[in-house]
Amino acid sequence: MLIENIVLKDFRNYEYQEISPKKGINIIYGRNAQGKTNILESIFLCSTARSHRTNKDSDLIRTLQKGYLIKIEGKRDDEPFSIDINCTKITSKTNKRIIKVNDISLTRTGQLMGVLNSVMFSPEDLTIIKEGPSERRRFLDILISQINPSYFYALQEYFKILKQKNALLKNIYEGGKNKDLIEIYNQKQAKTGIKIIKERKNFIEQINIKAKQNHYDITKGIENLEIKYECDIVDFSNEENELYKALEKITEKEIKIQSSILGPHRDDIEIILDGMNIKDYGSQGQQRTAILSLKFAEMQIIKEKTGKKPVLLLDDALSELDLLRKRTLLDKIDTKQTFITCTEKRKYMTLDDNINFFYVNKGTVKSV
Ligand SMILES: Nc1ncnc2c1ncn2[C@@H]1O[C@H](COP(=O)(O)OP(=O)(O)OP(=O)(O)O)[C@@H](O)[C@H]1O
Ligand SMILES: [Mg+2]
Numbered sequence: 001m002l003i004e005n006i007v008l009k010d011f012r013n014y015e016y017q018e019i020s021p022k023k024g025i026n027i028i029y030g031r032n033a034q035g036k037t038n039i040l041e042s043i044f045l046c047s048t049a050r051s052h053r054t055n056k057d058s059d060l061i062r063t064l065q066k067g068y069l070i071k072i073e074g075k076r077d078d079e080p081f082s083i084d085i086n087c088t089k090i091t092s093k094t095n096k097r098i099i100k101v102n103d104i105s106l107t108r109t110g111q112l113m114g115v116l117n118s119v120m121f122s123p124e125d126l127t128i129i130k131e132g133p134s135e136r137r138r139f140l141d142i143l144i145s146q147i148n149p150s151y152f153y154a155l156q157e158y159f160k161i162l163k164q165k166n167a168l169l170k171n172i173y174e175g176g177k178n179k180d181l182i183e184i185y186n187q188k189q190a191k192t193g194i195k196i197i198k199e200r201k202n203f204i205e206q207i208n209i210k211a212k213q214n215h216y217d218i219t220k221g222i223e224n225l226e227i228k229y230e231c232d233i234v235d236f237s238n239e240e241n242e243l244y245k246a247l248e249k250i251t252e253k254e255i256k257i258q259s260s261i262l263g264p265h266r267d268d269i270e271i272i273l274d275g276m277n278i279k280d281y282g283s284q285g286q287q288r289t290a291i292l293s294l295k296f297a298e299m300q301i302i303k304e305k306t307g308k309k310p311v312l313l314l315d316d317a318l319s320e321l322d323l324l325r326k327r328t329l330l331d332k333i334d335t336k337q338t339f340i341t342c343t344e345k346r347k348y349m350t351l352d353d354n355i356n357f358f359y360v361n362k363g364t365v366k367s368v
Contacts, residue, residue, distance in 0.1 A: 001117055001311045002075045002337050003043065009069040010062040012038035013363040020367065022356045025330070025338050029345045030360035036341035039365070040120065040313040043339065046072045046083040047118040047311070048142050049099065049109045057087050057095040067095070072116065076308060081115060110152040113145050117306055119299045122315035125291045129279055133268035140269065143298050144203050147305045154195040161188045162260055170258045182251055189263055190244035196264040197233055197243070203301070204229040204269060210297035211290075218289055223274060225290055230268040299333075312338040 003021050008014040013035045028036045037053075041060075044052050051060065061068050067088035074081060084100040099106045101115050127135045145152035165185040172179050208227040215225035233242055243263065250262055271278045271290060278290055302310045312335045330338075342348065345357060357368045 001308050003072055003311060005073040006042065007071040008042055010065040011042055011060060011068040011070055012062060014038065015363065017365055019358065019365050023337055025340065025355045026358060027348050027355055028339060028341045028358045028360055029343065031343060034360045035363045036360050037315050040315050040339055040341060042070045043313060044118055044120050046070060046085060047116045048146060049112050050142065052120050052122055053124055057097060061089060083115060110149040113149040113152055114306065117146055117302050117308060117310035118313055119295060119302065119310045120313040120315065121295050121317035126287060128291060129271060129287050136269045137267055140200060144199055146302060151199050154192055158192045158196055161185065161192060162265060165189060165260050169255055172255050173258045186244055186247040190240050190247060193243055193263045194240045197231055200267060201229055206301055207297045210300050211293045214296045215290060215293035218293060225293055226272040228270040228272060230270055232262050232266060309335045314338065314340040316341055
């Protein structure tokens with residue numbers, strides 16, 4: 001996977017910018033708040049259709065502008081590709097996004113998955129450990145979607161069903177006479193829900209094996225990391241039926257609180273270090289290391305499943321490490337192209353002869 005050109009127009013703090021990254025390591029440096037992370041964000045967005053730090057498209061549009069445009073051109077193996085994301089403000093709250101791959105508009109966002117694979121390491125990753133289950137589901141969903149577009153479609157479908165079911169629950173609670181419809185929604189929810197659960201179960205088993213090994217390597221065998229799936233379903237032999245039966249049992253409760261409370265939208269991953277939940281037990285350093293082990297597992301899985309090395313995006317991720325550790329980590333990272341943001345260029349100057357530097361200052365990027 002290789003990115004050769006990036007164009008940003010009215011994206012974050014960029015009015016108009018072209019960047020031509022190279023094969024190997026691309027260091028994006030500059031003072032704080034100049035636009036370094038914004039560049040990585042634009043790449044991640046073209047890869048996953050999501051930002052790594054916001055769910056709102058309006059945050060991405062340059063202040064007072066009507067929309068943004070990102071264009072990325074590159075090569076998959078030797079095959080050229082281009083991705084365009086064009087977002088336009090419709091009202092103060094709604095935006096319209098058109099995504100093109102090789103100049104053809106996509107009819108579904110899922111078609112973007114797998115065109116440009118990337119893995120991001122960023123300070124926000126710690127939220128996977130520190131925050132609630134939704135952050136861990138997000139991590140999982142982004143990873144699985146990149147490899148398996150049908151998972152992305154199942155997620156979309158599931159949330160559509162959930163939205164309709166919640167509206168129905170509210171309606172029944174307020175005296176509506178359509179309680180028998182719940183059964184149909186439960187069936188739909190169970191059918192789509194189980195696709196998601198199966199994929200997650202399968203992936204977590206793979207992540208567990210890889211993250212465990214990575215963590216063992218990084219800590220020289222001192223710490224033991226485990227990733228476990230926490231799901232409402234326990235009997236996986238007859239999943240669809242089990243989820244349906246469980247949904248049936250709690251219908252009255254769901255009506256009472258006017259919300260669906262069972263299914264993969266409530267899943268979680270447990271991250272366990274030496275037998276204890278890392279969230280409450282792990283030190284800051286242990287939590288960071290666990291995240292690195294997880295992220296490396298993500299990279300390995302993408303590479304294994306797609307046969308292509310993902311573009312690596314390291315947002316400030318190495319700045320705390322000394323030169324030797326940086327070197328060890330960069331050696332462990334086996335990619336065609338890596339982007340690293342940092343505030344000081346000199347920390348990387350002795351690392352490798354083959355590094356390209358980009359200086360960012362107030363939303364302007366210069367190759368140096
Ligand atoms: N929608 C927007 N319109 C205009 N400017 C924006 C928008 N969103 C963010 N910015 C600006 O972009 C800058 C932050 O960019 P970015 O996060 O890339 O900084 P950075 O160079 O990575 O800094 P740090 O070293 O602190 O991480 C800030 O000045 C912020 O005000
Ligand atoms: Mg930054």
